[in-house]
Amino acid sequence: MEAKKGSLISPEIQELLKSPEKTVQIRALFEDMHPYDIFVLCEDLENIEIAECIKALGVPLGIELFQEFEDELKKEIFDCFSKEWMADILEEMAPDERADFVQYLSEEKTEEILPLVARAERIDIKKLLQYEEGTAGSILTTDYASLPPDITAKQAIERLKLQAFDKETIYYIYVTDSDRRLIGFVSLRDIIVALSHKKIEEIMHKHVISANVSEDKEVVAKKLSDYDFLAIPIVNDNNHLVGIVTVDDVIDVVEEETTEDIYKYGAAGEYIDYMKASFLNIAKQRTVWLLILVFVGFISAWVLEKNSFQLETVVALSFFIPLLLGAGGNAGTQSSTVVIRGLATGDIQMDDLFQVIKKELAVGILVGVFMAVLVSLRALWLEKDLKLGITVGCAMVVTVMLATTLGAFLPILFKKLKWDPALMSGPFITSIVDIVSLLVYFKVAMMVF
Amino acid sequence: MEAKKGSLISPEIQELLKSPEKTVQIRALFEDMHPYDIFVLCEDLENIEIAECIKALGVPLGIELFQEFEDELKKEIFDCFSKEWMADILEEMAPDERADFVQYLSEEKTEEILPLVARAERIDIKKLLQYEEGTAGSILTTDYASLPPDITAKQAIERLKLQAFDKETIYYIYVTDSDRRLIGFVSLRDIIVALSHKKIEEIMHKHVISANVSEDKEVVAKKLSDYDFLAIPIVNDNNHLVGIVTVDDVIDVVEEETTEDIYKYGAAGEYIDYMKASFLNIAKQRTVWLLILVFVGFISAWVLEKNSFQLETVVALSFFIPLLLGAGGNAGTQSSTVVIRGLATGDIQMDDLFQVIKKELAVGILVGVFMAVLVSLRALWLEKDLKLGITVGCAMVVTVMLATTLGAFLPILFKKLKWDPALMSGPFITSIVDIVSLLVYFKVAMMVF
Structure with a gap:
């Protein structure tokens, strides 16, 4: 029942999309809703209509909506956009979602769109694509919050305000030295309860639990869940912070791995999307x-x-x-x-x-x-x-x-x-x-x- | 290898426990460590020695360490404490962990200890024990952060500072009216980035996604993971906020349910702790x-x-x-x-x-x-x-x-x-x-x- 409730409201959305003020109307309808709820409502629309909704909602809600779809469907919806829009979407997506998605695009498509993407994001995509499938690197995001050790708690909060908009989480903050080496960890809770003149290096936990970028993602998932973390920092062999893996991704990893294991139990081969496979x-x-x-x-x-x-x-x-x-x-x-x-x-x-x-x-x-x-x-x-x-x-x-x-x-x-x-x-x-x-x-x- | 590394350091801990300044020594050893790491190091100790470590570490680290053990072992360690200590431990435990653990104790034990527990915690235990096994109620915690709608962002941060110590999370805050009815949700991120004079009711999301206390815990787990939440509020039939379910508990639910399913696949009966079962x-x-x-x-x-x-x-x-x-x-x-x-x-x-x-x-x-x-x-x-x-x-x-x-x-x-x-x-x-x-x-x- 739940997954099909979108069909009830589809005609209504299609009506709105025909109106000359569709942008305003679509926004008014979806404004205060969670992207997942919008996703459920939009599931039964045509790809081109979904693309219209994404355009109308803009950044960040439209992008968040786009990210809710499965890679295969994402690709089809993506094809409904102009090249400029495609580049914009790639720029605004979460780094981990983006790298996964780019891997899914055809080589020609990637070569066509990537040059239009801003340089910083383009480099980020290339960096993330290097990591091997199945490793911590393949699921990490580079949108983490970080702070230097020598600022006060009060200054930290000011900086976090600026970081808040485009970071995956600002609740776990990683402290790095001038060389981007991971030297500490501090939670927003720690900062909030600390006296405002205290230095971050005085508050931070120096014994940071991290995972290596080449570790198996299943091992990283287990680590995060053993420690009840919201995120775990990922470092390279030189202890440079390269990204974080967040708990919502870990839940996905656990579900995926369970499916793989269960398929093996049943000797059913590799996982494929059953309803879509021939x-x-x-x-x-x-x-x-x-x-x-x-x-x-x-x-x-x-x-x-x-x-x-x-x-x-x-x-x-x-x-x-x-x-x-x-x-x-x-x-x-x-x-x-x-x-x-x-x-x-x-x-x-x-x-x-x-x-x-x-x-x-x-x-x-x-x-x-x-x-x-x-x-x-x-x-x-x-x-x-x-x-x-x-x-x-x-x-x-x-x-x-x-x-x-x-x-x-x-x-x-x-x-x-x-x-x-x-x-x-x-x-x-x-x-x-x-x-x-x-x-x-x-x-x-x-x-x- | 990982789970057995405790045995390497066991003799060292046992030595410390013999010293007259064991409290100071044990604290110095474990101070900056995560409870899970201490748990791994203590696993191979005798129950009485583990109890000594818990006593030495006190609140909150000792309690967090205690909570890391499986219920069966928890019970054995619990028996090493005096009655007063038992009551103290129950008072300080996380409400959800506590209710689970009390259920595991014998009736005589519960009748003996419960009267020694402070009234508020005693009532909380009884309330949580009412909820049926397998429902959202059975995994919720009552240590959630909440705020009234009519205070400013600045005042909210001041209040959260006071709530921070004994709440499971202060990153998701639930807004309730004078009748404890759930009317909104606001994240700490929202509060941090808001102008300090803004009222909570202006910042909060009014469209709150919640789950009913009698819903299947598996359904609640799926909801939380679909929405990528860190916690989900649990309400009763009158929309009164009764608690929250946090993401770390959801990961445990997913793992448990997977095991149950896999046992059914293999027609292996109900799950039992294999290594301990006869x-x-x-x-x-x-x-x-x-x-x-x-x-x-x-x-x-x-x-x-x-x-x-x-x-x-x-x-x-x-x-x-x-x-x-x-x-x-x-x-x-x-x-x-x-x-x-x-x-x-x-x-x-x-x-x-x-x-x-x-x-x-x-x-x-x-x-x-x-x-x-x-x-x-x-x-x-x-x-x-x-x-x-x-x-x-x-x-x-x-x-x-x-x-x-x-x-x-x-x-x-x-x-x-x-x-x-x-x-x-x-x-x-x-x-x-x-x-x-x-x-x-x-x-x-x-x-x-």
Whole structure:
């Protein structure tokens, strides 16, 4: 419901856009509204109409509205503007949003527009584009507030008044020396409560927590959230302040990373915008994993072939294969889920390996015996075959025990090898457990029959 | 590595705690540090030693340190204090943290300590405990900054100086009328840049975005992040301001909800602290789901039994069962993963149902045909049986197609029924697809042979 409420007011906005005083009218309508609310109301308009609204609202509200759209849509709306307007928009956007967006434009477009952008902003764009995807550099903004150490609290407030308009935040202020080296941190709260003649260097915290520009953005997000910061300063190897990462960007990073992880769990390939992607693209995304899993499946077919003489003598053996593999797969998925998530949140550490394996072994035996009893009873009751009951029961205990243990061990092993533990996801664990279960099943059957 | 670095400095802290001037020494060591850093350094100490550090650091740093620990550990550390100290700690804690913690204490303990707590804080605790688990009320804090509308910007700064010490944030200030009704919102940035004689009611935003105290905390988290707020005001049904939810709590909510969702995906039961839980508890958590899945598995065994005559005639049919079920399960897991995540982030809306089903049908057919060719070739090549190849191939197409479609449809259906779509997780989808695939397989075999 929420995302669609824009359509209700669309005709009204379209009416306003036809009026000769559209600028005044649009402004009057949206003036006191949050950019996100305007975005929701405008979502269902045509791109050209959205561009009109942005023009009418001007700086800063129009730019803020523009920034609310997804990159793909941003590009389409951007194309509705004249070149001069395009350059203006780029100049006024938040530095981090701008760098992301420029990366999304075609090379020709960038070459056409960038020369029209003011020099300072052009240099800023180029600087931010250098940073590698996925690093702190790729999400930082250069619109941070900073102060020299030798001014008073009162002077600081005067300076912050001037900085307030174009800084992402003035609540966290970073203190730099004449060489732009980060030497301290002070919050606006600290400045407000300080006596007005106190020097910033007396108020500031000298033990500044910062992150390096090349650090993984996920690590930076975790740092910011561990410290409950509103922003974290980003420095280069020489401790020069290059920018800040703010908490709202961190929330986005967390959401993105969660989606990526969940896709890996489901072996669903890389994230793509589902509603916009073609079915061909979606199919392509998923085929890689399915293929890998099919080839793993060939191994299970081979195991069955090698043991076909057993299946021929006791057909009933095959009745319990899906149940056995399902139980193993599920038990393995459960333990790998818990361990992968635990590794991601830090609840489980690498040196907990032995304890985790011991626990999963115990859980596996306990749960396995319980399930074995159930499945054996089912086999006895319906097939009236004691040997079959024993075979299925024993295989179940061993399978579940191996499944929970492998489900815990493999993600930890992956992490140790510096691979992503989330790759040892449900489908993958299930496929591996399939093969193991079949081997166990026929081994037991061989001994019993 | 990071979480364990505390152990390196533990002996040093223990040494300091033995000295007669431990208060001075501990303060000197930790003075300029962030509570999170002190927490990391203290993690490996005994509870009684941690309590000593907290005492030495006093208000506010000691309390902030205490708040860093998990509830379970908090309780153990709390038990090391005298009753008077316990009451003091409760008085000084942040209201939201405090209410959470009190909920965690035993009833006897609460009855023993609460009468010693100052009246204002006691009332606050009781008020916050009324709110239901999972609502905005359960995560709000009452330490918000507020101002009346009729004072000037200059007076506002003077008042904020007084409020600064015990408020969670003074960057977002809420304006209330004499009846505590929320009538406006103003940021410290707005106040700083305003002319000093301007009235708050002239500066404030009258269109305040707030959340109701009974709203789901996940919804509140999404609202705050959509608007890029640092805090969001929480009101009751009469628009009285009852508290605020801050961005750092929202990050915690997002992380918690992600873990819950991921556990559901893996059918791993409710979240429990893995490293601290006994294997019995862990086994209990998981058994419910495994049992459900075993009973679903009984159905697949029954399907096989009913078709045993086919398996007896063509034993090779059974070779491809794990492969077929695996492929179906994986394809279903992929599509359910994408749809469940899409529903959670809002990328997929309820009215997209038909489009999603159409897409998954197309993806299923395309991917299914591709996999069918591979599997048929495998069957032809190794079994030299054309009929088997055709059976396996046809069953594969239908299975994968049904799997992707069901994987997309069931979570959406669940959402429509107001159940949690994440319940239609990997293991569950896999079990359902297992049965469907077997039915398809034998149907096709019946027709071919």
